[in-house]
Amino acid sequence: MTQTPILLVLLLALTSAAYYFGCKRAFRVADGKIRKLHSLPGYYGLYVALWAALPALLILCAWLLFQGSIITRMVVSSLPDAIQQLGPDRLNLVVNDIRNLVSGNIVSGEPDAIMLAAADYYRGLLSVSRNMLFAIVLIVAGLSGWYGYSKIRAQHRARNGVESIINWLLVACSTVAILTTVGIVLSVLFESIRFFQSVPITEFLFGLEWSPQIALRADQAGSSGAFGAVPLFAGTLLITFIAMTVAVPIGLMSALYLAEYASARVRAIAKPLLEVLAGIPTVVYGFFAALTVAPFIRESGGFLGLDVASESALAAGLVMGMMIIPFVSSLSDDVINAVPQSLREGAYGMGATSSETIRRVIFPAALPGIVGAILLAVSRAIGETMIVVMAAGLASNLTANPLEAVTTVTVQIVTLLVGDQEFDSPKTLAAFALGLVLFVVTLALNFVALYIVRKYREQYD
Amino acid sequence: MTNPGKALPEGATSFARIQAGMAKRRAAERRFKMLGRIAVSVGxxxxxxxxxxxxxxxxxxxxxxQMRIDVVLTADEIDPDGTRSAETLRKADYSSLIKQSMRDMFPEVSGRRDKFALYGLVSNGAAFDLRDKVMADPSLIGTKVSLWVPADDDVDMLMKGHIDRNAAEDDRRIKDNVLGWINQLEAEDRLELRFNIDFFTKGDSRDPELAGIRGALMGTIFTLIVTLSLSFPLGVAAAVYLEEFAPKNKWTDLIEVNINNLAAVPSIVFGLLGLAVFINVFGLPRSAPLLGGLVLTLMTLPTIIIASRAALKSVPPSIRDAALGIGASPMQATLYHVIPLALPGMLTGTIIGMAQALGETAPLLMIGMVAFIADVPQGVFDPSTALPVQIYLWADSPERAYVERTSAAIMVLLGFLALMNLVAVLLRKRFERRW
Amino acid sequence: MSPQGQAMALKLDGAAGAAHVATVGRDVRETVGEIRVNDPRVRCTDVNVHYGDKHAIKNISLDVGKGEVLAMIGPSGCGKSTFLRCLNRMNDTVRECRVTGEILLDGEDINSRHIDVVPLRARVAMVFQKPNPFPKSIYENVAFGPRIHGLCESKADLDVVVESSLRKANLWDEVKDRLDDVGTGLSGGQQQRLCIARAIAIEPEVILMDEPCSALDPISTAKVEQLIEELRQQFSIVIVTHSMQQAARVSQRTAYFHMGDLIEVSETDRLFIKPRHQLTEDYITGRFG
Structure with a gap:
């Protein structure tokens, strides 16, 4: 891949040349009188340059994206039938070994002749592909640049041309967001469907036992693996619930206090400080939960005569609640500030105290917005990963006791996918099914929350 | 409701009632205010x-x-043939030299187990330090050199007071005999706490005393470079299109709803996307910063788009009208007038997005940037990890010495985050404009 | 009611009727006319208001009589609303606003330290420019005051208060069948009368109205004005208005404010027919405004 930068530099040079000649030609067709041209000469240059660069860049990107998988497929089909007959996971290992041979890394086991041949073939294909890429990109750039160049006339609307190209570029950029969503949906959906082919969806959604170990030998005890995700959902809900019981009262009360009571100075200091909590990476919270909070809870539990697991749901939930405080408070703050001043004055003007005004007028008026904010916070808590990975347990445990260890959806996704696994086992596919559930739930929560908040805003606009 | 006139007593009575209720209401007021104060203070x-x-x-x-050891660089051991070739010097057994020097310091130690414990006082990295020293100056061979090498992490923990010298021997990682040697070394001024340069210049290591954040930091920097160079142009372009050019129709509504929802999708889902699409479909190299950058780009894009749109919105329409009024095309008005005015706001949003990407861990776990990688990555295709992932890995390691390193890495990470946010705040202050 | 009759009813305090001489600041103008009445509900002396560096109200002295409607007119930004908000200390809610001077309500200084603003505002209630019913039911809007102040022992009492207040506000017949509907769903004029009903439900002594009709159509305005006329029997009313016609229609006395000064106070008819100050005359003849 080291040639790609060289190719890019060449392409850049070609583009600059295209710009230069485009400008030159514009001057020439106008006999040096810019007034005769439809657009400024620079636009003619840009027009040619864009023609030269864009198609070539497009080809380059597509090539680089697909080159790997195409070459792999060709190499695999060149392998002896005996190897091709292997199961998908074994074949994957072989392909990995070939790739490692190509890049000169350490290989598992002694490479045999077939492997070496395949690696040579792979290397050959790679260099052919690179050379072809070089040639094709440069030729395409030259041709399309020439096409742009040949279109230059005095009355050619170069500016409009350039602008419509830019417009299409902008459209393409704004579509990336859609493509991302489509990508997410398709990737989790396809893998989930494959998962549900081996594990029935009802068992996944309603099963009470989760132990995703797949045995190495078929006759091993517990070889089947159980994929009932209810304990994970329950664990996620338990931790989310603990987090919300911490974050909602504290976040809401601080938002109300800072918005309605605090002096300008206190507000100017306390508000940004609270928001710092939101800027701290979750891995830091995870570390804090695992090394400071969990032992503390365990010890104080022992002091009270309670048996606390070393990875208790309470520790993870508590720290997650800390993290979400600023989320709740700043969203509520927006909502509270959107309550019109006239309502406050109406209450004050009749002799309501501040707390009566807040509880009886501002809070009910802001309630829909606050509910939206809390839903957003819940969706955030459900999707939070690092805190629970580091501070909640791995063992699935169907319990409502916050002092016990529970595991969550995100924890299981991480444990199933981190490390070297075959990609096609139900174990890894289960992670995608969990991802699908996570995505659907958070999406639904966000959707409802954003809808409520928007309706609420409209009410006072 | 037959006799409304009698409903309320005379004004004076109603006032008296109000007065009577005041004490209770004041108390409620004070309680509520106190609750607010408590909430803020708890936060x-x-x-x-x-x-x-x-x-x-x-x-x-x-x-x-660090421990000062005196090593006799015997020529027989390092370079028996006297060639002084780099290859020979590199392959020589320096650790046996160091073991020898330890034995020289404590001649009374005998027995396999005790000797093993004695060698354990010095870090495995000492041999590499010695090798570098000899290779830099081969003339040292045959002489006795005195050099400072890192001590083992247990010794380090003892020196820093994390291991209690007074605890019972069975509860202590350092046994009594080893403690005696350490005391002797201290008495000879051979142990010293020095600034830990290795922490900033070395990659990850299985030995805590040798582990540094350089590799993770470079991985993070490469990842962020990829992220920035993709997400800034993409985000700004998307924002400009949606805010300035897009017609109001179902399609743009869909994009808008979609962006708002993407901003709240859990980051781990982006990791799944990276794994399923970038690795399995496109075959991009696993564990590479390029891949991490792509995933983080998709993750930060909504943040940047939303911030950039807000910045564009705050540019008053009169600017556009002025440009259009003198015959500029909408594209020219946007490029030459609106975007420059909105740029500070867009940059602020981008920095905040980058800060978010800097602290992100979960999606990187999904795409394999979580392996143990001792080498410092040299480019966006090299396997690497990132600073937050390094923190995660170290936090999982059992050695006591990793705890302080994890915390120190967190301090570095938070330092970078603070710096980025500071820049964002200053940028906002400097260019804030009220129209 | 004839203009003379109104003037007689007020029994102007002759001694204080002379020009009130300004005591502080050189740019302060003297007030012309009768600032004092015989039986004041509210008596203000030398009131000054500062917003940060801005001197918004300059040394104003003025009485509000029992059972009278006092109108305050003047060009926008002249300080009439600010002065109105001094009377129940609504300016407390505005940061960096400083009020000095003496404001006596039934002989008690409301700016004094040991006065609690909560019962004060229950005695001096306020109706605002823009109708601001709470986003609750009509019933709850009216019941809000009696509830927070603990005026009613039982639900039945509360029902009675709500009905009587709505009746007094001439709104009962329009809303009696939908008391549970949201107050914000009413028309603008109904909303404003709801806000007035909300204020009178706590039986205040004084009602302050800050341009209560500026957001209403002429028919609603007429209804509110009629209501003000009726309420005068029970309450003292101070109304800020931008409409001289309205001041002439509803008030017995009118005060003209200009740039933070109180220029002239007279019984309404006299002020509009024979203004004593040049600025007043300029204003009512439409030279500026």
């Missing part, structure tokens, strides 16, 4: 406990116990 308390616990655990990692 701030959390923050300070978090920071204090990290700093108090981590600041010691910036110092490292």
């Amino acid at each position: 701030l308390l959390f923050l300070s406990v978090l920071l204090i616990s990290i700093v108090s655990k981590g600041y010691t990692a910036f110092w490292q116990t």
Whole structure:
């Protein structure tokens, strides 16, 4: 891949040349009188340059994206039938070994002749592909640049041309967001469907036992693996619930206090400080939960005569609640500030105290917005990963006791996918099914929350 | 409701009633206000406990116990043939030299187990330090050199007071005989806490005393470069299109709803996307910063788009009208007038997005940037890890010495985050404009 | 009611009727006319208001009589609303606003330290420019005051208060069948009368109205004005208005404010027919405004 930068530099040079000649030609067709041209000469240059660069860049990107998988497929089909007959996971290992041979890394086991041949073939294909890429990109750039160049006339609307190209570029950029969503949906959906082919969806959604170990030998005890995700959902809900019981009262009360009571100075200091909590990476919270909070809870539990697991749901939930405080408070703050001043004055003007005004007028008026904010916070808590990975347990445990260890959806996704696994086992596919559930739930929560908040805003606009 | 006139007593009586209720209402008011104060203080308390616990655990990692050893560089051992070739010098057995020097210091130690414990006082990295020294100056061979090498992490922990010397021997990682040697070394001024340069210049290691954040930091930097160079142009272009050019129709509505929802999708889902699409479909190299950058680009894009749109919105329409009024095309008005005015706001949003990407861990776990990688990555295709992932890995390691290193790495990470946010705040202050 | 009759009813305090001489600041103008009445509900002396560096109200002295409607007119930004908000200390809710001077309500200084603003505002209630019913039911809007102040022992009492207040506000017949509907769903004029009903439900002594009709159509305005006329029997009313016609229609006395000064106070008819101050005359003849 080291040639790609060289190719890019060449392409850049070609583009600059295209710009230069485009400008030159514009001057020439106008006999040096810019007034005769439809657009400024620079636009003619840009027009040619864009023609030269864009198609070539497009080809380059597509090539680089697909080159790997195409070459792999060709190499695999060149392998002896005996190897091709292997199961998908074994074949994957072989392909990995070939790739490692190509890049000169350490290989598992002694490479045999077939492997070496395949690696040579792979290397050959790679260099052919690179050379072809070089040639094709440069030729395409030259041709399309020439096409742009040949279109230059005095009355050619170069500016409009350039602008419509830019417009299409902008459209393409704004579509990336859609493509991302489509990508997410398709990737989790396809893998989930494959998962549900081996594990029935009802068992996944309603099963009470989760132990995703797949045995190495078929006759091993517990070889089947159980994929009932209810304990994970329950664990996620338990931790989310603990987090919300911490974050909602504290976040809401601080938002109300800072918005309605605090002096300008206190507000100017306390508000940004609270928001710092939101800027701290979750891995830091995870570390804090695992090394400071969990032992503390365990010890104080022992002091009270309670048996606390070393990875208790309470520790993870508590720290997650800390993290979400600023989320709740700043969203509520927006909502509270959107309550019109006239309502406050109406209450004050009749002799309501501040707390009566807040509880009886501002809070009910802001309630829909606050509910939206809390839903957003819940969706955030459900999707939070690092805190629970580091501070909640791995063992699935169907319990409502916050002092016990529970595991969550995100924890299981991480444990199933981190490390070297075959990609096609139900174990890894289960992670995608969990991802699908996570995505659907958070999406639904966000959707409802954003809808409520928007309706609420409209009410006072 | 037959006799409304009698409903309320005379004004004076109603006033008396109000007065009578005031004490209770005042108390309720005070309670409510106190609750608010408590909420704010609890929030701030959390923050300070978090920071204090990290700093108090981590600041010691910036110092490292070094041990002075005297090594006799016998020519027989290093270079028996006297060729002085780089290859020979590199392959020589320096650790046996160091073992020898330890034996020389404590001639009374005998027995396999005790000797093993004795050798364990010095870090495995000492041999590499010695090798580098000899290779830099081969003329040292045959002489006796005195050099400072990192001590083992247990010694380091003892020196920093994390291991209690007075605890019962069975509860202590350092046994009594080893403690005696350490005391002797201390008495001879052979142990010293020095600034831990290795922490900033070395990659990850299985030995805590040798582990540094350079590799993770470079991985993070490469990842962020990829992220920035993709997400800034993409985000700004998308924002410009949606705010300035897009017609109001179902399609743009869909894009808008979609962006708002993407902003709240859990980050781990982006990791799944990266794994399924970028690795399995496109075959991009696993564990590479390029891949991490792509995933983080998709993740930060909504943040940047939303911030950039807000910045564009705050540019008053009169600017556009002025440009259009003198015959500029909408594209020219946007490029030459609106975007320059909105740029500070867009940059602020981008920095905030980058800060988010800098602290992100979960999606990187999904795409394999979580392996143990001792080498410092040299480019966006090299396997690497990132600073937050390094923190995660170290936090999982059982050795006591990793705790302080994790905390120190967190301090570095938080330092970078603070810096980025500071820049964002300054940028906003400097260019804030009220129309 | 004839203009003379109104003037007689007020029994102007002759001694204080002379020009009130300004005591502080050189740019302060003297007030012309009768600032004092015989039986004041509210008596203000030398009131000054500062917003940060801005001197918004300059040394104003003025009485509000029992059972009278006092109108305050003047060009926008002249300080009439600010002065109105001094009377129940609504300016407390505005940061960096400083009020000095003496404001006596039934002989008690409301700016004094040991006065609690909560019962004060229950005695001096306020109706605002823009109708601001709470986003609750009509019933709850009216019941809000009696509830927070603990005026009613039982639900039945509360029902009675709500009905009587709505009746007094001439709104009962329009809303009696939908008391549970949201107050914000009413028309603008109904909303404003709801806000007035909300204020009178706590039986205040004084009602302050800050341009209560500026957001209403002429028919609603007429209804509110009629209501003000009726309420005068029970309450003292101070109304700020931008409409001289309205001041002439509803008030017995009118005060003209200009740039933070109180220029002239007279019984309404006299002020509009024979203004004593040049600025007043300029204003009512439409030279500026």
